[in-house]
Amino acid sequence: MRNTGFTKHYYIMLLPGFIWLLLINIIPMFGIVIAFEDFNPGKGFFHSEWIGLENFEYMFSLNDTAVIFSNTLTIAVMKIAGNLIVPLIFAIMLNELRFAVMKRWIQTVVYLPHFLSWVILSGILLDIFSYTGPVNTLLKLFDIDPVLFFARADLFPFIVVGSDVWKEFGFNTIIYLAALTGINPSLYEAASIDGAARLRRIWHVTLPGLRTTIVLLAVLSLGNVLNAGFDQIFNLYNPMLYSTGDIIDTWVYREGLLNMQYGLATAVGLLKSVISFVLIVVSYALASKFANYRIF
Amino acid sequence: MIKKKISIAMALMLVVLSACSQSEGNKVNTPSSSTEEETTHQTDESEQPSDPFGKYSETITLTYGKAVDPSDKSLPAGDTPEKNQYSRHILDNLNVDTKVIWQAASGTNYDQKVNLAISSSDLPDALVVKDTQLRKMVKSGQLEDLTDIFDKYASPAMKNFMAKTNGQSDKSVTFDGKMYAIPSIQVQSDGVHEMWIRKDWLDKLGLTPPKTIEELEKVAAAFVEQDPDGNGKKDTIGIAGQQNGGRLYTNFLESTNNTFGLDPIFGAFKSYPGFWLENESGDPVYGSILPETKEALGKLRDLYAKGLIDKEIGIRKSAYEPVTGGKAGIFFAPWWMGYGPLPDAIKNDPSANWQAYLLPLDADGQFNSRMGAPSTSFVVVRKGYEHPEAVIKMLNLLVRDEAKFDISVPVGYYPLRVPMSYTDESEYSAKALKEVLAGTKKPEDFTDPGYKLLAADIQNVKKVKKEPYDNMDIQHWDPQADTGTWSRIYSLLVGSSPLEQNYNKVYSVLYSQTKTMESRWSNLKKLEDETFMKIIMGAAPLDQFDKFVSDWKKQGGDKITEEVKAYNQ
Numbered sequence: 001m002r003n004t005g006f007t008k009h010y011y012i013m014l015l016p017g018f019i020w021l022l023l024i025n026i027i028p029m030f031g032i033v034i035a036f037e038d039f040n041p042g043k044g045f046f047h048s049e050w051i052g053l054e055n056f057e058y059m060f061s062l063n064d065t066a067v068i069f070s071n072t073l074t075i076a077v078m079k080i081a082g083n084l085i086v087p088l089i090f091a092i093m094l095n096e097l098r099f100a101v102m103k104r105w106i107q108t109v110v111y112l113p114h115f116l117s118w119v120i121l122s123g124i125l126l127d128i129f130s131y132t133g134p135v136n137t138l139l140k141l142f143d144i145d146p147v148l149f150f151a152r153a154d155l156f157p158f159i160v161v162g163s164d165v166w167k168e169f170g171f172n173t174i175i176y177l178a179a180l181t182g183i184n185p186s187l188y189e190a191a192s193i194d195g196a197a198r199l200r201r202i203w204h205v206t207l208p209g210l211r212t213t214i215v216l217l218a219v220l221s222l223g224n225v226l227n228a229g230f231d232q233i234f235n236l237y238n239p240m241l242y243s244t245g246d247i248i249d250t251w252v253y254r255e256g257l258l259n260m261q262y263g264l265a266t267a268v269g270l271l272k273s274v275i276s277f278v279l280i281v282v283s284y285a286l287a288s289k290f291a292n293y294r295i296f
Numbered sequence: 297m298i299k300k301k302i303s304i305a306m307a308l309m310l311v312v313l314s315a316c317s318q319s320e321g322n323k324v325n326t327p328s329s330s331t332e333e334e335t336t337h338q339t340d341e342s343e344q345p346s347d348p349f350g351k352y353s354e355t356i357t358l359t360y361g362k363a364v365d366p367s368d369k370s371l372p373a374g375d376t377p378e379k380n381q382y383s384r385h386i387l388d389n390l391n392v393d394t395k396v397i398w399q400a401a402s403g404t405n406y407d408q409k410v411n412l413a414i415s416s417s418d419l420p421d422a423l424v425v426k427d428t429q430l431r432k433m434v435k436s437g438q439l440e441d442l443t444d445i446f447d448k449y450a451s452p453a454m455k456n457f458m459a460k461t462n463g464q465s466d467k468s469v470t471f472d473g474k475m476y477a478i479p480s481i482q483v484q485s486d487g488v489h490e491m492w493i494r495k496d497w498l499d500k501l502g503l504t505p506p507k508t509i510e511e512l513e514k515v516a517a518a519f520v521e522q523d524p525d526g527n528g529k530k531d532t533i534g535i536a537g538q539q540n541g542g543r544l545y546t547n548f549l550e551s552t553n554n555t556f557g558l559d560p561i562f563g564a565f566k567s568y569p570g571f572w573l574e575n576e577s578g579d580p581v582y583g584s585i586l587p588e589t590k591e592a593l594g595k596l597r598d599l600y601a602k603g604l605i606d607k608e609i610g611i612r613k614s615a616y617e618p619v620t621g622g623k624a625g626i627f628f629a630p631w632w633m634g635y636g637p638l639p640d641a642i643k644n645d646p647s648a649n650w651q652a653y654l655l656p657l658d659a660d661g662q663f664n665s666r667m668g669a670p671s672t673s674f675v676v677v678r679k680g681y682e683h684p685e686a687v688i689k690m691l692n693l694l695v696r697d698e699a700k701f702d703i704s705v706p707v708g709y710y711p712l713r714v715p716m717s718y719t720d721e722s723e724y725s726a727k728a729l730k731e732v733l734a735g736t737k738k739p740e741d742f743t744d745p746g747y748k749l750l751a752a753d754i755q756n757v758k759k760v761k762k763e764p765y766d767n768m769d770i771q772h773w774d775p776q777a778d779t780g781t782w783s784r785i786y787s788l789l790v791g792s793s794p795l796e797q798n799y800n801k802v803y804s805v806l807y808s809q810t811k812t813m814e815s816r817w818s819n820l821k822k823l824e825d826e827t828f829m830k831i832i833m834g835a836a837p838l839d840q841f842d843k844f845v846s847d848w849k850k851q852g853g854d855k856i857t858e859e860v861k862a863y864n865q
Contacts, residue, residue, distance in 0.1 A: 039415075040435065040436050041414050041415045041416065041417045041432075041436045041438070042417060042436030042438050043436070043437075044417065058815065062851075063819075063847075063851065064819055064822070123613075126613060130608065131607050131608050148607060148608065148611065148833070150611045151610075151611055151835065152835075153835065238541070238610055238611055239610065239822070239825040239829050240610060240826065240829050240830060240833065242826045243826065254818060255818060257408050257411055257412070258407070258408065258411070259428075259817075259818045260411055260415065260428070260432055260814075261814070261815060261818070262415060264815065
């Protein structure tokens with residue numbers, strides 16, 4: 001009884017956030033009925049003609065659908081992998097640094113890009129990789145012909161993934177660094193007494209110590225498998241890059257907001273949400289099994 | 297215990313805070329709901345019958361969404377896109393108080409905002425929309441029927457403009473015999489894309505304006521190879537191209553004002569991609585899938601590979617840059633380049649002598665130009681707005697007084713402004729100006745008030761044009777005297793003059809969407825944009841075109857062609 005009294009104010013504190021969630025995330029969900037309607041804004045949700053699964057049938061008849069789903073999957077999976085591995089390596093390297101001041105300084109610098117929006121960063125990227133930009137100037141020094149990066153559909157996913165990892169790795173490093181502090185220093189001491197050199201210590205002490213964290217992060221990111229990053233790609237792509245760069249979100253944006261194909265765009269968005277939902281459930285089950293992670 | 301108290305206090309604070317923000321939200325809401333009430337109160341106010349310029353006895357309110365140019369800095373201190381010389385003019389003359397409900401940057405941002413307003417049925421009293429949006433709104437029953445009101449209130453000048461389009465403008469706003477919008481009536485020159493070329497570069501290299509595709513190739517090559525800007529570096533562009541998000545050529549839905557596209561090069565091959573044409577048997581065909589287009593693409597691919605077209609065509613962030621920076625020698629655009637980018641170009645290099653020509657010609661020595669729709673934007677009124685005639689009165693006023701406005705603040709700030717004029721206004725004005733300059737005619741000879749800016753143009757022309765009056769080279773102009781006037785007069789005398797010649801005008805048989813297009817067109821267009829750009833830039837072989845044609849037909853193109861045929865009969 002005493003316990004309930006004590007926790008009440010937590011719920012009160014939670015209330016504003018919950019109201020926000022309700023207004024912004026839960027209530028608009030009723031809009032998914034549009035996916036099953038020939039939506040007519042003048043008539044609204046309740047009076048538009050109900051056409052069942054027609055939007056979905058049309059969606060699967062489009063050649064685009066397979067392309068955008070596979071583009072999304074490719075880019076998102078590469079991003080997930082990159083954002084797991086690069087910060088891990090970086091955190092371990094940082095952990096091996098002995099100068100505390102330098103360590104903190106580096107840590108601060110590398111996570112700064114995380115706070116820049118893609119609108120700004122993509123402008124910078126377009127300049128850096130432009131035909132007369134720094135990258136091509138550099139290539140020229142090695143007698144390589146300038147490359148028109150943003151006309152090369154084959155290179156685009158790598159530019160997207162590379163820049164995303166560059167932007168986020170500093171921030172993701174923090175989680176690993178936190179986990180690293182939890183490893184008992186006496187393990188390192190014991191290992192070095194046993195004659196283990198640095199790499200051996202990383203292999204036998206650091207990595208096993210991080211295993212749960214790695215598994216947890218990997219499993220939780222499953223829910224993002226269909227999120228390839230709208231704002232990044234939208235600000236970088238052009239028609240030359242559609243074949244590898246057009247993702248579900250950019251497509252839905254063009255269909256729904258620009259071409260007013262509300263039903264179709266909602267259907268695709270809904271499909272994406274359903275798949276993501278299944279993945280999140282699966283990832284939660286996996287997380288609780290392998291990393292003992294529980295929300296409730 | 298203390299800890300507990302603090303946390304309870306904090307929780308309470310949060311509740312108070314959120315309550316505060318809620319009440320603030322209420323406050324914001326109140327004024328708008330009260331204005332709604334005001335307007336409803338005024339409904340029963342009776343007014344004098346059908347005076348096109350009749351002033352309301354009591355102030356009425358009209359809300360609208362506004363497209364603004366974020367880079368524009370012409371508004372004097374204290375004025376806003378909502379309250380400026382134009383809104384005051386309307387308030388003084390008509391007693392209509394115009395209120396901006398939301399504003400967005402012109403172009404895609406504005407279109408999106410309109411789309412959102414349509415989809416949520418949360419509409420201001422009036423809006424300027426595109427053809428596709430107009431159709432959607434009509435279909436959704438969101439618009440006021442303007443048939444009778446237009447008949448009663450439109451000024452004779454406005455009706456005259458409409459009449460000159462041979463019913464095309466009427467047709468674009470009439471659905472089931474009812475008029476649902478007031479169409480813009482644009483000068484036809486907005487749809488004719490000319491070749492703008494650096495004449496000073498030509499002179500320097502001893503060349504003449506290229507008449508054919510072969511000559512164009514030679515001139516472009518000279519511009520790239522022979523260092524026309526004389527800085528010792530090979531950094532010039534032969535033919536400039538469109539920017540990222542720009543169009544390679546106009547199309548039947550967006551048929552005018554394509555800056556930096558390559559329309560005339562397609563025209564020289566008698567190719568009109570993006571337009572609906574008629575074949576020998578009179579049936580509609582889509583220009584993008586015809587063999588002439590493949591031929592034109594092959595040539596463009598060749599020019600690109602040789603480095604004569606901007607390497608960053610379609611990727612560049614701003615197509616203006618190479619022109620204003622003095623790096624490009626040729627680009628294709630309509631007559632009004634004197635308004636931009638040329639002012640910046642001559643600011644950076646006063647000797648940049650940009651001249652316009654109807655070139656290159658096709659194999660028969662003819663210039664082929666695709667022509668735009670006379671009406672591309674539309675003023676619509678929300679169903680249930682109490683004073684739909686106010687919108688028509690505002691446009692009457694615009695047409696009547698446009699020549700008198702101080703255009704140092706662009707007329708785009710006029711609420712609900714859409715261009716309205718005779719379709720031949722720019723060619724006619726150019727010819728008139730030349731005749732007045734040459735002394736063969738007097739200002740008094742031009743009396744038709746429908747050419748609403750001409751009197752002012754005649755008055756101003758000698759401010760910026762220096763003698764000799766028949767030489768249009770840049771050294772015979774004085775842009776510093778009055779940049780605004782220079783923009784207009786240069787656009788007319790240099791940009792519109794070529795249009796007095798005979799040229800082959802090609803119209804699309806259709807300038808709007810059919811039923812299947814609503815769902816299929818964006819995908820077909822994506823296919824087209826992607827394929828054509830890849831072919832030109834060498835990322836796909838030319839024969840990819842054949843696959844495009846069969847894909848296009850299969851993915852809905854054939855069905856749409858049938859619909860266009862039915863529409864035309």
